[in-house]
Each structure stands twice: as C-alpha cells, then as structure tokens.
Amino acid sequence: MKLVSRDIDKNDSGSVSLVPEEAEDMWHAYNLITIGDTLRSTTIRKVQNESATGSVSVNKVRTTLTIQVEAIDFDTQGCVLRVKGRNIEENQYVKMGAYHTLDLELNRKFTLGKHEWDSIALDRIEMCCDPTQHADLAAVVMQEGLAHVCLITPNMTLVRAKIETNIPRKRKGMCQQHDKGLEKFYDMIIQAILRHVKFDVVKCVLVASPGFVKDQFYEYMFAQAVKLDYKVLLENKSKFVLVHSSSGFKHSLKGKCKQD
Template sequence: MKLVYRNINKDSSGQITLIPEDGEDMWHAYNLVQPGDSLRSTTLRKVQSESSTGSVGSNRVRTTLTIAIESIDFDSQACVLHVKGRNIQENQYVKMGAYHTLDLEPNRKFVLAKKCWDTVHLDRINVACDPTQNADVAAVVMQEGLAHVCLVLSSMTLVRAKIETQIPRKRRGNAQQHDKGVEKFFDSVMQAIIRHINFEVVKCVILASPGFVKDQFHDFLMSQAVKTDNRLIIDNKSKFICVHASSGFKHSLKEALLDPSVASRLSDTKATAEIKALQDFYKTLQHEPDKACYGLKQIEKASASDAIDVLMITDMLLRSLDIALRTKLVKIVDQVKDSGGVVRVFSSMHVSGEQLGQLTGVAGILRFAVPGMSDSEDSSSEED
C-alpha cells in the first residue's frame, strides 16, 4: 500500500490518501473503510446526452466522486471493494444526494476521511504502508569488515544497513589490533540488528558468510547479549541460523536463502502463528483455566486489571458497525499494549480467525488469575 497523503488533526479527524497495490492491500482497505466515512475516488458514470436532431444517446464518462459511505461489500475473488453511498460534493454528472457505488481495486487511488482515526485504524495503515512490518525474514550477509543487514520481502530485499570497517591484517605482532578491529566491526553489526530488525515480526535471522565469520559473529552476539542482559537477543536466540555465503555482498543472499535449513524455517507464516496462539489459548484453558478468558465481559475485566498477556481478536469484530462496541474494543487493545501485552488481530479469511469467531471473536491468555472472573462468564457469552 502506498501512502500518498496524510492529514490527521489533533481531534483525530482527517483524511488519508492511499493507493492499494495488491489483494492484501484490498483486505486492509476493507478493514479501514466504514459506514459514516467519506470516500473520494474516480469512477465511470453513464451519462445521457441529446443531439441537435433530438436523438438521445448515452456514453460512459470518467469522473471523481465523493460519497458518504452507507454500505461496503468485498469481493475477495476479484479483489474489488464495492462502496455504496450518497454523493456529497458538486459534480456535473451526479446530483447531490444521488446514490453511487465506487469500486476500489488495486492501483486505484482513493481518499478516505474519518471523524475519528483511532489507534487500530492507524496501526493497520502503518502495517499496510510499511513493507518492513511484513518482513518475515531478516539476513546479515557478511565477510570480515563488510556486512549488509537486510529484510527479505516477498517481492524485494531491503538493505537497512551497510557496515564497512577497516580491520588491520592479522600479522605476527599485531594480533591484538586485528582482534580489536574485528570486535568493533561485530559490535557495529550487532547494533544494526537491534536497530533495524523487528523481532515481533521476523521469524528467522540468517547469518551468512564465507568461512567462519558467521560463526564467530554468532558467538560474539550471544556472549555480548548475556553480558549486557539484552533480552531482545536472548529471547530470540532460536531465530538465528548460520549458513554459507560466498561473500558479504547483497547478491550472496540468494544462495543463503536456498539453503535447506533456511527453507524449513520459512514454512511458518502469519496464519500459522495465529493458529499457534490459539493452540496456546486452548492449552491454557485446559490446564490453567484461571489464566484464560474469552467474551467481552471477561476480557474487559482482565484488561482493567492489566492481566492480559496475549489478546486475540478478529478483524470482523473490529469492523463492528456499533460505534460504542468498537470504541470499547479499541480501548481494550490500547490498554493491553500499554501494559506490555501482545495484541494479535486474526484475519477472518483464515481458519484460525473463523475458530476465534466461533469463540465470541475475542480471547485472552492472562499473566495471572483475576478474582471473580467466572462471575462474568455467563453474561459474556450472552453478550457476544
């Protein structure tokens, strides 16, 4: 998704201009567009005209319309969003107040205006417009004195940092200088990894090099993480994998990605991550039922106590036309994030999203048991 223009006021009202580029972007658009918003885009309109001889004909003209949205329909097969509403701006072909349907599709620019852009909407825009948010794989391609820190996307590779350091050659009598140079180089690479890799998204970090450089760096990285108690590296230790590459230049990444040990790691996707989260919830519900909850009443109670470690919610629930309900859900999402919890928005297009939808659409794994939670169990299932 391309972000063309963004103007959000202090009261959270404003408009954003976007260009969806593929089917996934259309799904993001479907989750952004809501009744009550206004939408501006180009469209074809059938116009009747009368000739000088009195004959009447019709032709289709392209024009730009702004409508107040009343209903939305998403055709997932054609990746087209049909948005119906009344025209709210003067147009030579369409009367004010007349109904029209705007069809949004990939590579067609649109302007979406809302009275309130809440944090859930803005988070979705950040994810859709920042390709690094969708980068499942990171890689450090290196050789002595040269390293490229990359994010691997489905359609391209982004180089986030290039580290070049002059390292004295290892000769008799200057081994200490050489070792210091290598340590300085490794430290620069480590800082680049911490700065540029989002470990919440990335599921595999490839360390690739000729010879033993990758192994030496891996040992340095882990020992430094332990010395400085860097939880980011320690907690994600299992995501690092060392493979061979012929050089530290970007083009060597291709051979690293073909390594069988890397291919096995890449079988995991966002969808399977959602399934694992749901499995963890069911396990908790079975073995530690006091640390699992579902339904709006229970989730509200747990959120008020800052007890939610993992919140799972369907995008379908977040598309609710009930403004009061949506406001309540957004507040819970914000509370969980503020308390250091993880929020997973499940896609209703995946099996895991359907399963969660059958379980009221919202569930949570708790850090600790919340007293009186069972009192709200019955009412939560009735409400949702």
C-alpha cells in the same frame, strides 16, 4: 498497501491516499472506512445523451467522485469493496447529493477523509503500509569491517542498517587491538539485528560472507547471547543460516537494496 500521501493536521483531521496491492489490503481498507467518512476514487458512470433528433444513447464514462459514506459492503470472493454514499463535490456527470457506489479494487487509488483519525486507524495505516511487516527473510551480508542488515520482502530488499568501522590490522605479537576492534564491530551488528529483525515475522536470517567471517560472528553472537541473556536470539537460533558469499553476490544484493 502503498501510502501515496498523508495530510492529517494537528487535530487529527484530514485524509490519506492509499493503493491496495494485495488481498489483505482490502480487509484493512474495510476496517479503515466508517460511515460519515469521505471517500474519493475513480468510477464508471452511465450517462444518457439526447441528440437533436430526440434519440437517446447511453455511454459509460470514467470520472472521479467524492462521496460521504453511508454503507459499506465487502465482497471477499471478488476482493472488491463497495462503498455507497452521496456525491459531495461538483461533477459534470453526477449531481450533488446523488447516490453512487464506489468500487474499490486492487491497484486502484482511493483517498479517505475523516474529521478525526483515532489512534486505532492511524496504527492500522502504519502497520499495513510498513513493508517490513511482509519481510519474512532477513540477511546480514558482511565482510571484516563492513556489514549490511537487510529485510527482504517479495518486491524489494530494504537495507535497515549499514555498519562500517576500521578494524586495526593484525600484527605479529600485537593482536589485542585487532580482536577488540572486531568484537566492537560484531557488537554493533548484534544491536542492529535486535533493533531491526522482527522474529515474530522473520522465518530465516541469512548470515553471508566470504571466508570465515560469518562463522566467527555467529559463534561470537551466540556466546554473547548466553552471557548477556539475549533471549530473543537464543529462542530463534534455529532461524540463522550461514551462507558463503562471493563479492559478486554482495554487489548483486547491494544493487537491489533500497536504503530507508
């Protein structure tokens, strides 16, 4: 579901404009709309015209109506939501108070108004409009000192965290600072994964890098998971897949990413 606009005041009264983009969104719309709400959308209306000679013609016109909802019917096979109610706004084709049925379909915007949005309806809006709910693939694209934690949906790649830090160079006989910097960098990536990857949704986590950075990080992450009892990582260890990437691959992914 695409959220076009949201205008809800501090008293939880107002409206939201939404565009259903897939079949499941129509089910969410069915659960959001209740009797007594106002609904605004485009529709087709038959209009009779009488000429000077007395002949009558019927034409179909597209117009925008706002109705007060009285009945709701969900056609699951046709993926159409039919909402019946009385027209409550001036319209050149439909009289005030006249009945009309609005057909809500995929990719057709509608505006839903409520006197009071309860927490259940607001939570449903948040859930169905959150693209990460449809991101069943995650990726950690990294090199030493730089990493992107991404969630990948069917339509876009979302960068949820960018971790960038200076790691001291390795010097002969003085590797301690380098190792400490690397561990701090790895710890930041682990925290980003724990914060942003929803393992109840995500089916696979790609860990990609040129060279052996990915392998070193993977070993460190699960050693820390055992040490600090990160159960969510240990329970989902099988979902992590190591991938060798070139710089070209990283640039390609970065070009497709949308920063939130």
